[in-house]
């Protein structure tokens with residue numbers, strides 16, 4: 001039975017690598033996948049992994065209709081055995097509903113990959129809808145690690161290495177970024193709560209006298 005499967009995790013936990021591996025394994029068996037992504041770090045129409053792999057993909061922008069696209073593709077004689085969607089957290093809830101319909105009405109399995117929560121530890125709308133609709137939710141087993149060595153479960157947004165908690169839900173950035181740019185870092189919950197990034201932990205270790213001191 002085809003399923004809607006949501007592979008979820010933090011940034012940097014190997015989602016795109018797994019998406020590319022699933023694509024490889026299935027195409028090696030003669031199956032044809034339709035690959036979609038949204039705002040991949042490698043640019044429009046690309047699905048890329050931090051390990052350096054990249055493949056062409058269809059960019060699913062605002063207003064893109066997955067169901068209509070697949071019906072159109074199939075009705076023109078195109079083939080598709082399964083669907084891969086990366087960066088699914090950026091999709092609108094209505095687009096996730098379309099993916100469920102692709103499974104139910106077209107009989108295609110859909111593998112969606114996405115970050116569960118944003119930098120404020122709130123669910124992305126696309127991820128929330130996936131949790132609501134998916135036949136299965138798989139938490140990725142390759143664990144990203146916090147700077148302290150604990151399992152990283154939260155995404156922090158940083159500016160100049162300092163964690164920020166205000167701002168738009170989607171700001172382009174990556175875990176590899178210049179020092180003064182908006183970037184992201186995965187943290188354990190404890191250090192997300194304390195807003196302690198690797199940069200601030202280094203600063204605290206190097207200069208203990210920056211700790212707040214109350215006089216009086």
Ligand SMILES: [Zn+2]
Nearest residue numbers: 146148188191
């Ligand atoms: Zn930590």
